[in-house]
Structures are given as C-alpha cells and as structure tokens.
Amino acid sequence: MRLAAVVLPDLGADPGMPIVVSHWHAGRGEVVWEGDRLVEVLAGPLTFDVAAPATGRLVKIRIREDEPAEPGAILGYVDPDVGDGGDDGDDDNDES
Secondary structure, three states: OOOEEEEOOOOOOOOOOOEEEEEEOOOOOOEEOOOOEEEEEEEOOEEEEEEOOOOEEEEEEOOOOOOEOOOOOEEEEEEOOOOOOOOOOOOOOOOO
C-alpha cells in the first residue's frame, strides 16, 4: 500500500508565527478527492487550505485540530488505492 502524504506547504508566513491546524474538512475513513480542500490551517490572522494530494480514503490524521504544525510536516495520509468504489477499507484476507 502506497499512501499519499498530506504535507503542509511553506506558506510564506513569518518564521516566528505559529501555524495551527484549525479544521479537517474530512474525517478518518472518509473518501476525499484530489485537489479538494482537506485541512484548514491558521498562520496568525491568515487562513490557508491544504488540498488532498490524491483521490482516495483519508486513513490517518497525524496532526489534529488545534495542534501546531511546521512547514513540511505531514498532516495525514490518503490511501489512493481505496477510492469511492464502495470498499469499506477492510481487507478480505485478515491475518488476525
């Protein structure tokens, strides 16, 4: 499984200005579309949206709402192998 990282880009904000994840537009397990806004971050008075890097399912959120983030940080992961085809994310070959 190859995951697509949701990376916080360099926003060009003042290096001393804190950047905070303010809102995830999708929750873990939801299908997202490449290019759609996925997560909102605040840098002082400015608001930025980070787009989904691929179409697929949001499988992990690493930095939650109200937590700080640095440019280049991985905010979460999208699994492009799990799209909107009705797959519920469970593998048929459970090894447990």
